[in-house]
Amino acid sequence: MFRHSPARRGLLALALASACGAAVADKSAAPATPGWPARPLRIIVGFPPGSSPDLTARTFSEPLAQALGQPVIVENKVGAGGNIGADAVAKAQDDHTIGLFINGNLTIAKLLNPQVPYDPARDLAPLSLIGVSPLVLAAPVNQPGVPAGADARAFLQAARQAGDRWSYGTPGVGTVGHLGTELLKARTGIAPVHIPYPGYPQVATAMLGGQLQMALLPPALAQAQERAGKLRLIGVTSAGRSALVPHVPSLSEAGVRDFQLEIWNAFAAPASMPAPVRARLSALIGETARSPEVRAKLFQQGWQAVGSSAEGLANRMRADTATMSRVIREQGIRAE
Incomplete structure (x- = not known):
């Protein structure tokens, strides 16, 4: 019978341990979500069909459907500069609804109008920053x-x-x-x-x-x-x-100092969505955004693809909210 030397057995054990570690890492990146999704995933967009946010959402619908094994449906809930759609996402309780947002809905809306019915920091959970563009x-x-x-x-x-x-x-x-x-x-x-x-x-x-x-x-x-x-x-x-x-x-x-401004879009979920489901969606969406095919499509739509983690999007939201809050306060801007 063939026998490995002690050194050879040690190398095999190390390789096996590395493989197991990689499997654990992969599992933590996209945690198991038994029984989910149980039905189609809905992406709410607060802008009309053919708009930039709508095109981005539809770019993701097919790859996500393939990864999840369920249809992905884009639903347009138009009005109030995207805030009607954002509020619908914030209030969703079905664990199968997410939204595609522009940065104004996630940073500016509540600052400018306290009567906006949702609070991005409280009612929405970041999933992934998708694309950025300067003006x-x-x-x-x-x-x-x-x-x-x-x-x-x-x-x-x-x-x-x-x-x-x-x-x-x-x-x-x-x-x-x-x-x-x-x-x-x-x-x-x-x-x-x-x-x-x-x-x-x-x-x-x-x-x-x-x-x-x-x-x-x-x-x-x-x-x-x-x-x-x-x-x-x-x-x-x-x-x-x-x-x-x-x-x-x-x-x-x-020579313009302390000035950086970008428009961006991102996926977010209701804060009520279970954490393992959010983690799985964040990983899938980020991976999809970084894929060559989707990167090319986003570039054609006018976006430089990012595909960040949920934490990356949360950091961007906080930074931009602080900047815009200062501008609104210093310039005395009020909603009309």
């Missing part, structure tokens, strides 16, 4: 008072000289574009007047018509207008350059 400071190409080819420093200097004779547009009071521009005003000494519009396309149209002198726009919209020769892109709001707009410098490169 792009954009302006009309032929803008009076701004030299042709002006870089970010020259543009901001022109904005300071213009004072409140300039205006900027956003999709509404309390949006990331609004609070972000107010933060930029505080950091740079510029003073353009806020004019809210129904959405970003209307903001871009107003800039092309000369009603606005600047705005923070999503990269895809900003680049489309740049390619058409109608808008110039001044700088991105992320800490460094973004792969989504690689040719545009960050505003920090222009």
Whole structure:
């Protein structure tokens, strides 16, 4: 009979122990949830079909369905800037409902309006930060008072000289574009007047018509207008350059200090969902977001994929809530 030497037996024992340890680690990363899911998983989106949050949710529905062995249904509950959908997730008690959120629902909504019926910190449990994107400071190409080819420093200097004779547009009071521009005003000494519009396309149209002198726009919209020769892109709001707009410098490169702003989306669950179920969903969603196929789809939708842990999302929520709370307080912003 074949016999291993003592040294060989020791190596086999070590290998077996390592394999068992890896199995335990895998099990802790995605804990067993006996009997769950017992029916389809529902993803609530607070925005209409075809919107950016809706597209992201549907990008995840098929991979999650394959992993869970149950259908995954996207349900749109539209209204109040996504807060109706967020409240529906917060109140869900079926252990089979999660939500796809934009950062405003998880950080700004309750700060700006205490009457919002849910509390993100109390009623929602973070699952995973999915994608991030900067906004792009954009302006009309032929803008009076701004030299042709002006870089970010020259543009901001022109904005300071213009004072409140300039205006900027956003999709509404309390949006990331609004609070972000107010933060930029505080950091740079510029003073353009806020004019809210129904959405970003209307903001871009107003800039092309000369009603606005600047705005923070999503990269895809900003680049489309740049390619058409109608808008110039001044700088991105992320800490460094973004792969989504690689040719545009960050505003920090222009000397804007203590300024970093991103829009993002994330999955969260009702706080009442059992912890093992949340842990399994967090692991599956994060892994899905980091897969090459989904990363590519998110990039096409205008997102740099993250796929964080639940703790990573919780940390981001706390940090952004603190930043936005300070902007709202210092700039005296109130819901309309």
